Amino acid sequence: MDSFAKNLLAWFDIHGRNNLPWQHPRTPYRVWLSEVMLQQTQVRTVIPYFERFVRALPSLADLAAAPQDRVLALWSGLGYYSRARNLHRCAQICFAEHNGELPQSIEALSALPGIGRSTAAAILAQAHGQSHAILDGNVRRVLARFHGVQGWPGASAVQNQLWQLAESHTPDKRAADYTQAIMDLGALVCTRSKPRCAECPLHRTCVALRDGLTAALPQKKPAKTIPSRTTTMLIARDAEGRVLLERRPPTGVWARLWSLPEGVDVERPQSFFAPFDRIASPRIQVLPELIHTFSHFRLHITPILMHIDADESRIADDPDRAWVRPDELDTLGLPAPVRKLLAQH
Structure with a gap:
C-alpha cells in the first residue's frame, strides 16, 4: 500500500x-x-x-x-x-x-x-x-490536482492517464x-470550489497546492453555447379536476415518462382534441413561460391552461393517453418541469 x-x-x-x-x-x-x-x-x-x-x-x-x-x-x-x-x-x-x-x-x-x-x-x-x-468525478478531481494532470479529464488521453493513476493507488x-x-x-475536502487543502491528508505532496493550481485543475470542458428550444404544453383539466397526460415515445428526452401534450396551437388549443371531440368555447389561459435547463439544451415551455366540461373530455382509446386524478400523479413517472407546472396550476 x-x-x-x-x-x-x-x-x-x-x-x-x-x-x-x-x-x-x-x-x-x-x-x-x-x-x-x-x-x-x-x-x-x-x-x-x-x-x-x-x-x-x-x-x-x-x-x-x-x-x-x-x-x-x-x-x-x-x-x-x-x-x-x-x-x-x-x-x-x-x-x-x-x-x-x-x-x-x-x-x-x-x-x-x-x-x-x-x-x-x-x-x-x-x-x-x-x-x-x-474514476468518478470526485476521484478525477483528486487525482488531477494531486498529480498536476493538465487537460480536460473527458479527453481520452487525459482519462487514460487518470485511470493509470487510479489503478496505481x-x-x-x-x-x-x-x-x-x-x-x-x-x-x-477536495471540492470543486474552495477546497479545504489544510484539512487534506495528501496536501504535503499535492502538485496543485504546491504550484498554486487548485483553482485551475482539473481543467474545465471547453465552453460551448447551450442551444434553446421552444415548446407548448397543454394543461387540460376537466370538470372533475383531472389532467390529460400522454406517455412519451420510447426514445428521446423523458422517454416513456408521462407528460403534458406538446406542440399545441396557442391560439386554438382545443384543436388538439380533433378528431376525438369538438370543444366550442373552452376557457383558455396562456401562462408565464417556464424555462428548464438540460445538460445539452435549454427548453422554453409555454403552458396553456384549458378547462373543459365533462361531456367534452372524451378521448379515443389509447394506452398512452389518459385523464389522471391529482391523487394518481405520484404513481407515475413525470418530468420535473411537468410536475412543477401541475403543482402550480
Missing part, C-alpha cells in the same frame, strides 16, 4: 462517511442502486430518493418484477431517467442470465445496462471487497474503505 492510500485511509478512519443508508446493510443491490443514483447527483439529494426506493422495492427481485411506470415514479425528480430505465432492465437481465444476482466479475457487471467500468468497480469494491480502481486490502475514502475526500 503506497503512502497515498495509507494517508487517505488514516483520514477516512476519522473523518469518512460511514453511516450512509446504503452502507447498513451494504448488500450488492443497495450498493448498486446508490451508485447509479449518485451518478451526476450529490449524496444529500440522493438519500431521500434511495430510502423511498428501497422501501418500495427492497430487493433485486422486487425491482425486476415492478412495472416500469412504478420504477419511473419512484425515480421522478432525480433526473437523467435513462438511469432508472437501465436499472429496471438490468434487474430483469440478472434474473434471465445471472440467477437473479448481480454478477461478481467486473467484465460481466460492466456489460450490464447503465453500469460502466467505474460504477462496476465501485459496486464490487464496496459489496464484495474486490480491489478495483474507480488502489490497494489490495481495505478496498471498500479506500473506495469510499477517495470519493469522500473529493466530496468533502
Whole structure:
C-alpha cells in the first residue's frame, strides 16, 4: 500500500462517511442502486430518493418484477431517467442470465445496462471487497490536482492517464474503505470550489497546492453555447379536476415518462382534441413561460391552461393517453418541469 492510500485511509478512519443508508446493510443491490443514483447527483439529494426506493422495492427481485411506470415514479425528480430505465432492465437481465444476482466479475457487471467500468468497480469494491480502481468525478478531481494532470479529464488521453493513476493507488486490502475514502475526500475536502487543502491528508505532496493550481485543475470542458428550444404544453383539466397526460415515445428526452401534450396551437388549443371531440368555447389561459435547463439544451415551455366540461373530455382509446386524478400523479413517472407546472396550476 503506497503512502497515498495509507494517508487517505488514516483520514477516512476519522473523518469518512460511514453511516450512509446504503452502507447498513451494504448488500450488492443497495450498493448498486446508490451508485447509479449518485451518478451526476450529490449524496444529500440522493438519500431521500434511495430510502423511498428501497422501501418500495427492497430487493433485486422486487425491482425486476415492478412495472416500469412504478420504477419511473419512484425515480421522478432525480433526473437523467435513462438511469432508472437501465436499472429496471438490468434487474430483469440478472434474473434471465445471472440467477437473479448481480454478477461478481467486473467484465460481466460492466456489460450490464447503465453500469460502466467505474460504477462496476465501485459496486464490487464496496459489496464484495474486490480491489478495483474507480474514476468518478470526485476521484478525477483528486487525482488531477494531486498529480498536476493538465487537460480536460473527458479527453481520452487525459482519462487514460487518470485511470493509470487510479489503478496505481488502489490497494489490495481495505478496498471498500479506500473506495469510499477517495470519493469522500473529493466530496468533502477536495471540492470543486474552495477546497479545504489544510484539512487534506495528501496536501504535503499535492502538485496543485504546491504550484498554486487548485483553482485551475482539473481543467474545465471547453465552453460551448447551450442551444434553446421552444415548446407548448397543454394543461387540460376537466370538470372533475383531472389532467390529460400522454406517455412519451420510447426514445428521446423523458422517454416513456408521462407528460403534458406538446406542440399545441396557442391560439386554438382545443384543436388538439380533433378528431376525438369538438370543444366550442373552452376557457383558455396562456401562462408565464417556464424555462428548464438540460445538460445539452435549454427548453422554453409555454403552458396553456384549458378547462373543459365533462361531456367534452372524451378521448379515443389509447394506452398512452389518459385523464389522471391529482391523487394518481405520484404513481407515475413525470418530468420535473411537468410536475412543477401541475403543482402550480
